[in-house]
Amino acid sequence: MKNVTISMDDDLLVQTRVEAARAGKSVSRYLADAAREKVENDRAAAAQAERNRQLEALERIFSGPKWSVMENGRMPTADERNARR
Template identity: 60%
Template sequence: MKNVTISMDDELHRTTRIEAAKAGKSVSRYIADRLRQPSREEPDNTEEEARKRRLEALERFFAGPKLNISENGRMPTAEERNARR
């Protein structure tokens, strides 16, 4: 683990120290966790985009041509569907 020195004005230091105490963390841990937050949000965004792509693919599939599976105007029975031909 690396150490980093940062400079901040007194007011920012005070509010950061208070927020860290509220979170039950050291100032160092609090700042590190806050810096990690944007990279934690990226997978969610990527996951949401993947979900949207899957949904769009399903919509395209269901909007496509219908499959004609009826025989003589009626649906096949379970026995007919499962019969080995």
């Protein structure tokens, strides 16, 4: 485990110490847990954004122009569909 030195203003330090004490953690552990949670949330958000991008692409494809297979108001028979033209 590596040590990291950070700087913060006095008011933030006091608030951080209070919140860490409420959580029953040291300031170091409290900040490390907060950083881990932030990283995990960012990764999950990035993965969700990628899934959304892919879904939007599929929706654009599926909502594109339709191919009409109707002939004279009816669906073609298997023989008609497979006939060599």
